Amino acid sequence: MKAKHQRLTLVLLALAAIVGAALLALSALRDQASFFYAPSDVERQGLPLGRAVRLGGMVEAGSVARAPDGVTIRFAVTDGRATTPVTFAGIVPDLFRERSGVVAEGEFHADGSFKATNLLAKHDEKYMPPQLAKGVQQTTTLETGALTR
DSSP: OOHHHHHHHHHHHHHHHHHHHHHHHHHHHGGGOSSOBOHHHHHHHOOOBTSOEEEEEEEOTTOOEEOTTSSEEEEEEEOSSOEEEEEEESOOOTTOOTTSEEEEEEEEOTTSOEEEEEEEEEOOTTOOOHHHHHHHHHHHHHHHHHHHO
């Protein structure tokens, strides 16, 4: 076999391996293509029972209730069109509060409720950590001062 044919064979094998790896990765991610379900998505498509999913939306105002055990919390997630009751046992994130965004990881029950195993509190795009906000404010002040001179 000539060197030219060997190189061509190696290139084709490498290309086939890359395509195969990409197809395997895509098939593994197929079920997780949606970052989270909104309550109206669940209402429209039905409950994805028996598998771990994410439920996202806003924590409905007045829906947060803590159980007497001090660990379990019940609340409702809404997207403005539908609402889903959620139960979570554990430590809630600091940003978790009513009328704020949340992504709950867990499973749906046949009765339409959601049992969360993990909560991810979301903040809006205007959120800025205090340390960074202070730095931005100082930079703005310096720039404004430099412009007025």
